[in-house]
Amino acid sequence: MKKQRNATAPRRATLKSVAAYLNISTATVSNAFNRPDQLSSQLREEVLAASRALGYQGPDSLGRSLRTGQSRIIGIMLADNLSHSLTDSVASEFLSGISEVLDLHGYRMLLLTQSASQEIRNEFNGISDGYLVYGSLPTTTSAALARGDFSPAVTIDMRQADIPSVQIDDQAASNMIGEFALASGARRPAILALCMSLEMSSGRYDRDQVAMEPNTMAYQRLAGFDEALLAAGHDPQQVPVWNVKSNTFTEAVSVVEALLSEDAPDLVLCMSDQLALTVLAIAEQRGIDVPGALAVTGFDGIPEGQQRRPILTTVYQNSRAKGRLAALMVIDQSDQEQVILPTWLIVGDTCPAVAG
Incomplete structure:
Protein backbone atom coordinates (compact mmCIF):
# COMPACT_ATOMS: atom_id res chain seq x y z
CA MET A 1 0.00 0.00 0.00
CA LYS A 2 1.37 3.40 -1.00
CA LYS A 3 2.34 5.55 1.97
CA GLN A 4 0.47 8.86 2.19
CA ARG A 5 2.47 12.07 2.71
CA ASN A 6 1.49 13.93 5.86
CA ALA A 7 -0.58 16.84 4.58
CA THR A 8 0.22 18.90 7.68
CA ALA A 9 4.01 18.62 7.36
CA PRO A 10 5.52 22.10 6.91
CA ARG A 11 7.04 22.87 3.56
CA ARG A 12 10.66 24.00 3.48
CA ALA A 13 10.87 27.77 3.11
CA THR A 14 12.66 28.94 -0.02
CA LEU A 15 13.96 32.15 -1.47
CA LYS A 16 10.83 32.28 -3.67
CA SER A 17 8.46 31.83 -0.74
CA VAL A 18 10.10 34.69 1.17
CA ALA A 19 9.87 36.89 -1.93
CA ALA A 20 6.19 36.00 -2.38
CA TYR A 21 5.47 36.63 1.30
CA LEU A 22 6.93 40.15 1.06
CA ASN A 23 5.73 40.77 -2.50
CA ILE A 24 9.25 41.58 -3.68
CA SER A 25 11.59 40.05 -6.25
CA THR A 26 13.74 37.02 -5.55
CA ALA A 27 16.76 39.15 -6.47
CA THR A 28 15.97 41.48 -3.57
CA VAL A 29 15.84 38.56 -1.13
CA SER A 30 19.11 37.23 -2.51
CA ASN A 31 20.76 40.64 -2.15
CA ALA A 32 19.76 40.79 1.51
CA PHE A 33 22.04 37.80 2.12
CA ASN A 34 24.71 38.15 -0.54
CA ARG A 35 24.95 41.85 -1.42
CA PRO A 36 23.60 43.82 1.55
CA ASP A 37 25.17 47.03 0.25
CA GLN A 38 22.60 46.97 -2.58
CA LEU A 39 19.65 47.46 -0.17
CA SER A 40 18.61 50.03 2.36
CA SER A 41 19.18 48.89 5.94
CA GLN A 42 15.41 48.99 6.57
CA LEU A 43 14.56 46.76 3.60
CA ARG A 44 17.33 44.31 4.45
CA GLU A 45 16.07 44.01 8.02
CA GLU A 46 12.54 43.36 6.74
CA VAL A 47 13.81 40.56 4.50
CA LEU A 48 15.89 39.00 7.27
CA ALA A 49 13.01 39.22 9.77
CA ALA A 50 10.62 37.54 7.32
CA SER A 51 13.21 34.87 6.57
CA ARG A 52 13.58 34.08 10.26
CA ALA A 53 9.82 33.93 10.71
CA LEU A 54 9.41 31.54 7.77
CA GLY A 55 12.43 29.43 8.70
CA TYR A 56 14.50 30.35 5.64
CA GLN A 57 18.22 30.06 6.39
CA GLY A 58 19.50 31.86 3.30
CA PRO A 59 20.87 30.75 -0.07
CA ASP A 60 22.78 27.48 -0.17
CA SER A 61 26.45 28.49 -0.18
CA LEU A 62 27.70 25.37 -1.97
CA GLY A 63 25.13 25.71 -4.72
CA ARG A 64 25.88 29.40 -5.13
CA SER A 65 29.60 28.66 -5.30
CA LEU A 66 29.07 26.09 -8.05
CA ARG A 67 26.84 28.44 -10.03
CA THR A 68 28.95 31.58 -9.75
CA GLY A 69 32.45 30.27 -9.17
CA GLN A 70 32.58 32.36 -5.97
CA SER A 71 32.38 31.26 -2.35
CA ARG A 72 32.15 34.82 -0.96
CA ILE A 73 34.74 33.76 1.61
CA ILE A 74 37.92 35.74 2.28
CA GLY A 75 40.76 33.81 3.88
CA ILE A 76 42.74 35.57 6.61
CA MET A 77 46.21 34.13 7.23
CA LEU A 78 47.50 35.19 10.65
CA ALA A 79 51.11 35.26 11.84
CA ASP A 80 50.15 34.40 15.43
CA ASN A 81 47.90 31.72 16.87
CA LEU A 82 44.16 32.33 16.92
CA SER A 83 43.83 32.86 20.67
CA HIS A 84 46.45 35.63 20.58
CA SER A 85 45.05 37.25 17.43
CA LEU A 86 41.57 37.45 18.92
CA THR A 87 42.73 39.00 22.21
CA ASP A 88 45.65 41.20 21.11
CA SER A 89 44.46 44.81 20.88
CA VAL A 90 46.15 45.56 17.55
CA ALA A 91 45.19 42.29 15.83
CA SER A 92 41.60 42.38 17.09
CA GLU A 93 41.16 45.96 15.85
CA PHE A 94 42.55 44.89 12.48
CA LEU A 95 40.14 41.94 12.30
CA SER A 96 37.24 44.20 13.31
CA GLY A 97 38.02 46.50 10.40
CA ILE A 98 38.00 43.54 8.02
CA SER A 99 34.71 42.31 9.48
CA GLU A 100 33.02 45.68 8.91
CA VAL A 101 33.77 45.53 5.19
CA LEU A 102 33.00 41.84 4.76
CA ASP A 103 29.64 42.26 6.53
CA LEU A 104 28.77 45.21 4.31
CA HIS A 105 29.57 43.32 1.11
CA GLY A 106 28.14 39.94 2.06
CA TYR A 107 31.41 38.05 2.54
CA ARG A 108 32.50 35.72 5.30
CA MET A 109 35.85 35.34 7.02
CA LEU A 110 37.94 32.18 7.29
CA LEU A 111 40.84 32.34 9.75
CA LEU A 112 44.03 30.32 9.44
CA THR A 113 47.37 30.60 11.20
CA GLN A 114 50.60 30.46 9.24
CA SER A 115 51.71 27.48 11.36
CA ALA A 116 48.93 25.31 9.92
CA SER A 117 49.88 22.13 8.07
CA GLN A 118 50.31 22.06 4.30
CA GLU A 119 47.22 19.86 4.01
CA ILE A 120 45.08 22.47 5.75
CA ARG A 121 46.66 25.21 3.63
CA ASN A 122 45.69 23.35 0.46
CA GLU A 123 42.07 23.05 1.63
CA PHE A 124 42.09 26.71 2.59
CA ASN A 125 43.40 27.65 -0.85
CA GLY A 126 40.53 25.91 -2.62
CA ILE A 127 37.58 27.65 -1.03
CA SER A 128 38.42 31.36 -0.73
CA ASP A 129 37.80 34.18 -3.20
CA GLY A 130 40.80 36.12 -1.89
CA TYR A 131 43.41 36.21 0.85
CA LEU A 132 44.70 38.66 3.43
CA VAL A 133 48.14 37.74 4.78
CA TYR A 134 48.84 39.50 8.08
CA GLY A 135 52.28 39.85 9.61
CA SER A 136 55.71 38.34 9.05
CA LEU A 137 55.80 35.44 6.60
CA PRO A 138 57.59 32.13 7.04
CA THR A 139 59.58 31.02 4.00
CA THR A 140 56.91 28.51 2.91
CA THR A 141 54.15 31.14 2.88
CA SER A 142 56.33 33.66 1.06
CA ALA A 143 57.17 31.06 -1.59
CA ALA A 144 53.50 30.11 -1.96
CA LEU A 145 52.57 33.76 -2.52
CA ALA A 146 55.33 34.14 -5.10
CA ARG A 147 53.99 31.09 -6.98
CA GLY A 148 50.49 32.57 -6.97
CA ASP A 149 49.07 29.79 -4.79
CA PHE A 150 47.09 32.37 -2.83
CA SER A 151 45.55 34.73 -5.35
CA PRO A 152 44.29 37.38 -5.31
CA ALA A 153 46.11 38.36 -2.14
CA VAL A 154 46.93 41.47 -0.13
CA THR A 155 49.73 41.47 2.45
CA ILE A 156 49.53 43.57 5.60
CA ASP A 157 52.61 44.82 7.51
CA MET A 158 54.83 42.94 5.07
CA ARG A 159 56.02 43.71 1.55
CA GLN A 160 56.24 41.04 -1.12
CA ALA A 161 57.11 41.64 -4.76
CA ASP A 162 54.11 41.94 -7.08
CA ILE A 163 51.59 41.56 -4.22
CA PRO A 164 49.45 44.57 -3.14
CA SER A 165 50.10 45.59 0.46
CA VAL A 166 48.74 47.82 3.21
CA GLN A 167 51.10 49.07 5.90
CA ILE A 168 52.54 52.04 7.69
CA ASP A 169 56.02 53.47 7.21
CA ASP A 170 57.49 51.61 10.19
CA GLN A 171 60.98 53.00 9.70
CA ALA A 172 59.86 56.64 9.57
CA ALA A 173 57.51 56.17 12.54
CA SER A 174 60.12 54.53 14.77
CA ASN A 175 62.65 57.16 13.75
CA MET A 176 60.15 59.86 14.73
CA ILE A 177 59.56 58.51 18.24
CA GLY A 178 63.24 57.61 18.64
CA GLU A 179 64.37 61.16 17.87
CA PHE A 180 61.74 62.55 20.24
CA ALA A 181 62.75 60.25 23.09
CA LEU A 182 66.51 60.68 22.65
CA ALA A 183 66.19 64.47 22.74
CA SER A 184 65.98 64.11 26.53
CA GLY A 185 69.67 63.19 26.56
CA ALA A 186 69.40 59.50 27.44
CA ARG A 187 72.82 57.96 28.11
CA ARG A 188 71.90 54.26 28.32
CA PRO A 189 69.18 53.56 25.74
CA ALA A 190 67.99 50.03 25.01
CA ILE A 191 65.61 48.53 22.45
CA LEU A 192 62.90 46.00 23.23
CA ALA A 193 62.13 44.36 19.89
CA LEU A 194 59.26 42.20 18.69
CA CYS A 195 59.70 39.08 16.56
CA MET A 196 63.07 39.98 15.06
CA SER A 197 63.18 36.55 13.45
CA LEU A 198 60.61 33.76 13.17
CA GLU A 199 63.32 31.29 14.18
CA MET A 200 64.68 33.29 17.12
CA SER A 201 63.62 32.74 20.72
CA SER A 202 63.11 35.51 23.26
CA GLY A 203 66.24 37.00 24.79
CA ARG A 204 69.19 39.23 23.97
CA TYR A 205 69.46 39.85 20.23
CA ASP A 206 72.81 39.45 18.48
CA ARG A 207 72.85 41.54 15.31
CA SER A 246 55.33 37.04 20.87
CA ASN A 247 53.51 40.25 21.78
CA THR A 248 52.27 39.13 25.21
CA PHE A 249 53.02 39.99 28.83
CA THR A 250 53.73 36.34 29.58
CA GLU A 251 56.39 36.10 26.88
CA ALA A 252 57.89 39.53 27.59
CA VAL A 253 58.14 39.55 31.38
CA SER A 254 61.32 37.46 31.77
CA VAL A 255 63.01 39.38 28.96
CA VAL A 256 62.15 42.73 30.55
CA GLU A 257 63.40 41.58 33.95
CA ALA A 258 66.73 40.57 32.39
CA LEU A 259 66.99 43.80 30.38
CA LEU A 260 66.43 46.03 33.43
CA SER A 261 68.83 43.99 35.59
CA GLU A 262 71.69 43.52 33.12
CA ASP A 263 71.68 46.82 31.22
CA ALA A 264 70.08 49.30 33.68
CA PRO A 265 68.81 51.52 30.83
CA ASP A 266 67.50 55.04 31.30
CA LEU A 267 65.39 54.75 28.11
CA VAL A 268 63.66 51.73 26.56
CA LEU A 269 62.38 52.07 23.00
CA CYS A 270 59.72 49.38 22.54
CA MET A 271 58.37 48.01 19.26
CA SER A 272 54.85 47.67 20.67
CA ASP A 273 52.67 49.14 23.38
CA GLN A 274 52.23 45.72 24.97
CA LEU A 275 55.99 45.44 25.42
CA ALA A 276 56.11 48.97 26.84
CA LEU A 277 53.31 48.15 29.29
CA THR A 278 55.32 45.15 30.46
CA VAL A 279 58.34 47.40 31.07
CA LEU A 280 56.16 49.81 33.06
CA ALA A 281 54.69 46.98 35.14
CA ILE A 282 58.13 45.60 36.09
CA ALA A 283 59.48 49.10 36.73
CA GLU A 284 56.60 49.79 39.11
CA GLN A 285 57.23 46.50 40.93
CA ARG A 286 60.88 47.49 41.40
CA GLY A 287 60.12 51.05 42.45
CA ILE A 288 61.86 52.57 39.42
CA ASP A 289 60.71 56.13 38.83
CA VAL A 290 59.12 56.67 35.39
CA PRO A 291 60.09 58.91 33.69
CA GLY A 292 62.63 60.25 36.21
CA ALA A 293 64.97 57.25 36.20
CA LEU A 294 63.56 55.40 33.21
CA ALA A 295 61.76 56.72 30.13
CA VAL A 296 59.64 54.30 28.10
CA THR A 297 58.06 54.55 24.65
CA GLY A 298 55.67 52.21 22.86
CA PHE A 299 54.27 51.73 19.40
CA ASP A 300 50.62 51.21 18.27
CA GLY A 301 48.51 53.58 20.38
CA ILE A 302 46.29 50.94 22.00
CA PRO A 303 43.71 52.11 24.58
CA GLU A 304 45.44 50.27 27.44
CA GLY A 305 48.41 52.61 27.14
CA GLN A 306 46.28 55.75 27.11
CA GLN A 307 43.88 54.81 29.92
CA ARG A 308 46.50 54.44 32.64
CA ARG A 309 48.85 56.60 34.71
CA PRO A 310 51.47 57.48 33.68
CA ILE A 311 50.12 57.74 30.13
CA LEU A 312 52.29 55.95 27.59
CA THR A 313 54.23 57.95 25.00
CA THR A 314 53.77 56.10 21.72
CA VAL A 315 53.17 56.07 17.98
CA TYR A 316 49.54 55.72 16.94
CA GLN A 317 48.46 53.65 13.96
CA ASN A 318 44.83 53.04 12.97
CA SER A 319 44.66 49.24 12.86
CA ARG A 320 40.91 49.19 12.19
CA ALA A 321 41.35 51.41 9.11
CA LYS A 322 44.16 49.12 7.98
CA GLY A 323 41.80 46.15 8.13
CA ARG A 324 39.01 47.98 6.30
CA LEU A 325 41.30 49.07 3.48
CA ALA A 326 42.91 45.64 3.07
CA ALA A 327 39.47 44.00 2.85
CA LEU A 328 38.28 46.47 0.22
CA MET A 329 41.44 45.92 -1.82
CA VAL A 330 41.07 42.14 -1.90
CA ILE A 331 37.34 42.28 -2.70
CA ASP A 332 37.93 44.77 -5.52
CA GLN A 333 41.09 42.88 -6.59
CA SER A 334 42.87 46.21 -6.48
CA ASP A 335 45.95 46.69 -8.63
CA GLN A 336 47.40 49.22 -6.18
CA GLU A 337 50.92 48.08 -5.38
CA GLN A 338 51.28 49.59 -1.94
CA VAL A 339 49.23 51.76 0.39
CA ILE A 340 50.97 53.57 3.25
CA LEU A 341 48.74 54.72 6.11
CA PRO A 342 49.68 57.67 8.35
CA THR A 343 50.99 57.52 11.92
CA TRP A 344 51.46 60.20 14.52
CA LEU A 345 53.18 60.74 17.86
CA ILE A 346 51.23 60.65 21.13
CA VAL A 347 53.20 62.43 23.86
CA GLY A 348 52.32 60.95 27.23
CA ASP A 349 53.95 60.92 30.67
CA THR A 350 56.35 57.99 30.29
CA CYS A 351 58.61 60.05 28.03
CA PRO A 352 57.56 63.70 28.14
CA ALA A 353 58.69 66.47 25.84
CA VAL A 354 61.92 68.24 26.75
CA ALA A 355 61.20 71.58 28.40
CA GLY A 356 62.13 74.67 26.45
Missing part, protein backbone atom coordinates in the same frame (compact mmCIF):
# COMPACT_ATOMS: atom_id res chain seq x y z
CA ASP A 208 75.74 39.50 13.88
CA GLN A 209 74.18 36.07 14.31
CA VAL A 210 70.52 36.43 13.36
CA ALA A 211 69.60 37.33 9.79
CA MET A 212 66.48 39.41 9.22
CA GLU A 213 64.19 39.89 6.28
CA PRO A 214 64.48 43.59 5.28
CA ASN A 215 60.77 43.88 4.42
CA THR A 216 59.50 42.90 7.86
CA MET A 217 58.01 45.22 10.44
CA ALA A 218 60.74 44.44 12.98
CA TYR A 219 63.56 45.18 10.54
CA GLN A 220 62.03 48.52 9.55
CA ARG A 221 61.39 49.61 13.14
CA LEU A 222 64.91 48.68 14.18
CA ALA A 223 66.29 50.65 11.23
CA GLY A 224 64.29 53.69 12.34
CA PHE A 225 65.55 53.42 15.92
CA ASP A 226 69.12 53.04 14.64
CA GLU A 227 68.82 56.22 12.57
CA ALA A 228 67.62 58.13 15.63
CA LEU A 229 70.39 56.70 17.81
CA LEU A 230 73.04 57.66 15.27
CA ALA A 231 71.65 61.20 15.01
CA ALA A 232 71.78 61.51 18.81
CA GLY A 233 75.43 60.48 18.94
CA HIS A 234 75.04 56.81 19.91
CA ASP A 235 76.62 53.85 18.14
CA PRO A 236 73.62 51.59 17.35
CA GLN A 237 75.88 48.52 17.45
CA GLN A 238 76.60 49.25 21.12
CA VAL A 239 72.95 49.70 22.12
CA PRO A 240 71.50 46.50 23.61
CA VAL A 241 68.58 44.93 21.75
CA TRP A 242 66.33 42.36 23.42
CA ASN A 243 63.87 40.29 21.42
CA VAL A 244 60.41 39.05 22.43
CA LYS A 245 59.01 36.45 20.04
